[in-house]
Amino acid sequence: MELKPFSGAYLVHPAAIWRALLGDTDRVHYADDLNLWLISRHADVRNALGDNDAFQNALTLAPVYEMCPEALAIVMKIDAPPTTAAADPPTHPRTRRALRATFPNTAARVDEQFGPIVRKRVDELVSRIAGRRGAVVDLIPEFAAELPLLVVLDILGVPEDDIAQIKRWSDGQIALVWGQPSPDEQVRLAQGLLDFWRYCQDLVARVNHSGHLGSDYISRALRYRDGDDSVLTESEVASLAFNLLVAGHETTSGLLAHCLDYALAIPSRWDGIVADPSIVPGYVEETLRFGPAIDGWLRMTSRDVTIGDVTIPAGARCLLLIGAANRDPAVFAEPDRFDPHRADVRDHVSFGYGPHFCIGAALARLEAQTALTHLAAAVPGLRLTPGHARSYKPNVAFRAHRALTVIVDPVGVHATGEEEVLAA
Template sequence: MSSEVSGQLIPDGCTIAIGSPSDPYDSAPSVGQEAAMELSPFAGSYLTDPATVWRDLLDRPESVHYAEDLGMWVLSRHEHVRQAFGDADSFGNALTLAPVYEMCPEALAIVMRLDAPPTTAAADSPVHTRTRRALRATFANTGPRVAAQYGPIVRRRVDELVEAVAARRGEVVDLVGEFTALLPLLVVLDILGVPDRDTARIRQWADGQIALVWGQPDPAEQVRLAQALLDFWHYCQDLVDQRARGDLDGDDFVSRALRYRDGDDEILTVAEVASMAFNLLVAGHETTAGLLAHGLEQALSTPGRWQRIADDPASVPAFLEEALRFGPAIDGWLRVTLRPVTIGGVTIPAGQRCLLLVGAANRDPATFTGPDRFDPDRDDVKDHLSFGYGPHFCIGAALARLEARIALVRLAEAIPGLRLVPGHVSSYKPNVAFRAHRMLPAVVDIAGAPGERTEDPPETFAGYAA
């Protein structure tokens, strides 16, 4: 069986487009003029201030739109995004990892060589049910379990990176490159039992997969990224195969998963263990990296916020929850309709890809009071959808919260005068799904109180232009 994506047939089992709904795919749905629009997620204001685009969608009288530039239906209201996340019978997960553009033949030929089986991130029931059960049994996913099992790892890695940043006193550092993107990756490598020497290439592979699937690379870049993705998958296969030949006594995730399967492919196959590791190496750190970057940007861009974190660590969980709502690391996620679905008065045919705009849903005034105001003390923050909802709720949510809380508290303790470079304007990598900062340049001021300048920053910073 095959799945048709943008006119291309991709076989089931290919990690970049896993599974296939039972209904055929409609390539050109009939769309009313009112619902048609262009989202333009790879250019313009979407790369600097996506909230303006979300606000425009939420202000329109039509509640469901069709993005002609993407060939996708767009859900932006909280009620509808929540409904789509929760209704697994109508909105399938099979094409979550399918590219959002038409891939060139050369790259497609490489991608079709990937044989990673579907697991949790891009599978529907019954495969999703079985593999998620395995993940819940082998990957700590509740607050107490995460604190007990992963807390020491997180604290050690946070201390290492905070010390390294603090040692750059008086300099400008890119907090994305040297802290927010690095910390979650090191933690997930420790959890999987991957050596530090592989950090750089895994980071490149993970970033490459995100660009290949949800970005808009040119044909030459598609070929390069497709080959890198294949190399990434082979690395994960080798990692699991080597672990399987050992004694399996380790406390790392791969050893736990191999013990869990107990040699029974009906429970979990060795290839599925490799596929789960493959997914964790991307999803396990990119979402937390986004939370940290968005949180630090908010903490350092408004007077008093960094001071409050330094003075009152107990306030950090509420602050981070609002950071999740205000700037989700994944602000758009994909589903495919398994049958005709009527939502917001619009009937979406079967086999249609849908973009669930989490970022817009988190700013819906029908759900949140003053949605465009960052307010850590708001009462309605728990209604955000940044970790999803329903059967695919992010299994790493507790770990992300723990990492971000410890990181912000310890960074504020060590560098009370940390501040963004004056004039910094946020910009993001072009992507439909992941909202990743390009950089976050900050002055490392150890002695100054938060918000106070005790010394001028360097005039230049490699790679940064205000």
């Protein structure tokens, strides 16, 4: 079969493809166009995410196509040691220990340490939007993409002036690895990625040699390392920063975009959030299940793996279809219905599962919940521009909106009964 993620139906309406794959008797499919094995059932995706022996991470951040030699030559100069999503044992248990010790990952600790940053940044952006009464605003660049980036820059202690550059580099990495850029684009994006890595190395070296470690993440990681390379090398601290700067915002931007899209596409839903913000946590969680910001993630088999009647050979790259797993009827009743009240909603695999489970899950939840609650309170009449059509950037992993244009009407009254059928 062919998935055609960059142009076909999958780009527009992935759930129809997930449904077809889940309904097939084969549990695994081979996508000829991508040279990737597709794993779609919830139990199989969860097992692959959790089984680091059979499904390795080493190539998770390697492009899904054959790169042109010029771009490859540049990428080969990026000597970032694997620390997170590209690391396997024996390195990963050690770097994961470092991550867990330095990055808060429970709701309470995240709220205590990052809550003030999140609330400050949300309020700045919300008042900027609320101040543009009657204007048409694209919520992707002006809110969904900007908020998580500002938050992660604050956490890492990165100067705000560098925001545009980091956004360009990080968008570039996502297009370079999981997109389909032309050879000229590959060269440009590869150069950007190399510059980004050098930037992270400089950043860490500057903090390390400043003689003063503060409360930012880089200082915290350097303090944890305490000059001991067997704990973490300076280069690994730079690699953690490199990974967090991308993982910490591109994903959460997607979550915010999906939350806003699903809420505003059905005005009664937005009105429900305005009237009762206590529904927001359930709403965000169901958005994670229904429209995950990362709906496919990569692994490589270390040995032959048999799933149902199909054997995936050793050394094969697999695309774990998180979006499909979250719609598996074996786990979720009426999976194509958006239901913020599902009791089992947290069984989604949008933050992964097992040894690489997302370290930023609690932060992402806090950002999305705060953003939605404060925006709904400040602009209860917010509504999509008439005729708004959903459209995503071509990518096999990140499902990112191209635009989400709204009219900023602080008190507008929604027309009643205009329920759009959500792209199920």
